[in-house]
Amino acid sequence: MLTFTIRRLVLAVPTLLFISLVIFLLLELAPGDPMAQVPLTVPPEVKEKMREALGLGQPMHIRFWKWIVQFFWIEPQVMIDYYFGTSFSEGDLRVISWQTRSPVMDIVVQRIPQTLWVVGTAYVVAIIVALPIGIYSAYRQYSWFDQAGTFVSMVGFSVPPFFSGVLVIVIFSVQLGWFPSIYDTTHVVNSWDSFVKQLQQMVMPVMVLALQITAQLSRFMRASMLDNLNQDYVRTARAKGLSEYIVVMVHVLRNSMIPVVTVIALGIPSIFGGAIITEQVFKVNGIGQLLIGAIQANDLPMVQTLTFIFAVLIVLFNLIADVLYGILDPRIRYD
């Protein structure tokens, strides 16, 4: 197991390097000029200086190398400095956003809490709702509960968040006026009332996201339970007189959870990646919105860094899911 983990970790390094190169080359092709917003009255030689200040004067491979050094060497130092009060990174050039002229990682760190709160809560809610639905619809296969569950999860699959989001805004904030349609990120929770307000503004985005995730997870849970319910060991467990509750909730459930846990692990990168569309609909200024803004403003260092962070998370959680699978299921041996 350990050798497998180490081998996968070692393999992940070239994969990530290649992904960062792909993203970099793709952005390199960008026709957009970061100097396009500069007024025409600025003389060309000043413009040239500004381009060089952005690091655009050098050839491609040097800029790629610089980005790699900044991201993998200088940014961790900045983090260490922040936590331990040391000064390793003093005077080093960090990845600078073209939009705000401030370090990209600082902005990312500012935006992450909003995304984590909204998307993370939605994920937790979805897991809590989806698992019982999946278990019960598998246990009573083809009952009306199962049929209804199938229909609801199909709807959850099919209704895109930009429609369900707009729909809940129409219903709950335009018609009923229960919740605010815009998520106020400057809101500070310091009393009971402000906590209630925070809850109110979180309800709708969480609802929209949770519907989608619940749909996928409950389908998966159901299929996995169905696979296990017909196995011989279930008959054995019943035959030796265990109660139905113990059979389903202990024997079958534990075995069915193996693939579901890995699916849950695979979905975690999307928490950090933020729900780009949902954040856009409810004006949550999280990571997803940051990315959209950066793409529209042609802020290449920001886009490069953000997409790369997403890629790192995806690769990492793929690895975690594989390892989890091996740990949870003794039938699977990677060596």
Add this chain to the structure above:
Amino acid sequence: MTELSNPTPAKPPRSQWLDVWDQFKSHKGALMGGILFLLIVLSVYFGPFLWDIEPTKIDIRARNQGPSLAHPFGTDQLGRDMLARMMAGGQTSVSVGITAMLLALFLGSFIGVLAGYFKRLDGPLMRLTDLFLALPLLPLLLVMMLLFREPLNAAFGLERGIFILIVVSIGITSWMPTARIVRGDVLALKEREFVLAARSIGTTNTKMITRHILPNVLSPIMVSATLGIATAIITESALSFLGLGFPPDFPTWGRLLFDATDYLQQYPERVFWPGMAISLTVLSVNYLGDGLRDALDPRIRGR
């Protein structure tokens, strides 16, 4: 011995596709989904012949009207007929969905068959698939939209350029699941006796793939085709909704929804039609895929 003494079978032989159709029919949701999808496609493509108001015709005096006999879905802020715009938008959305699905399907089956059939290609091609799966797709799609919009518009004209761009970028970011499924099936097929028999009479690799392998992996390909249409339509609408898809005066369902959100307070019903159209199409296609999966699986069939 009774069987042998009576060599003529009582019933005429049934073809495989008849069995598939019987199983498919028994899945009510799938049948409904199929009919609904067919209806949507027909009304979107042939509806404009019956309802011949131009979707771009501006009638400023009839703007922001509610549903009436002259305009069953109402009109928008420029007085354009919503029904006509819905049909025009549907044409684009459905065409994008189907074309992108075909491209993804072709890529996926091609890579899947190659990886499964030729052992030497398996490693590199599957690493490539893993790599694509590790890419953050929606951000990448957005970046691609941003980068290649101008050059393609210049090369092919405004609408065709963006159509090609959207179809190609959705196609090359959604072939991976198909490739994985097809590869798995091909790997299993390759060990079967009929492949050995075919090889022993000297079948070439090309013939082997086209005659023996491809027909046998058709069912997973068909299932991923239906699911591919659904994801392609949603992705296209999402791009249009984020303002990075088709140009503003060119209606698609996603674009209509996006435009309607500006008038959410006054005319909420205008959001409803395109959103409903997208959701219904995707829902019907998903049910269709669900039924197809059951119908094409011989282990489930006949249960």
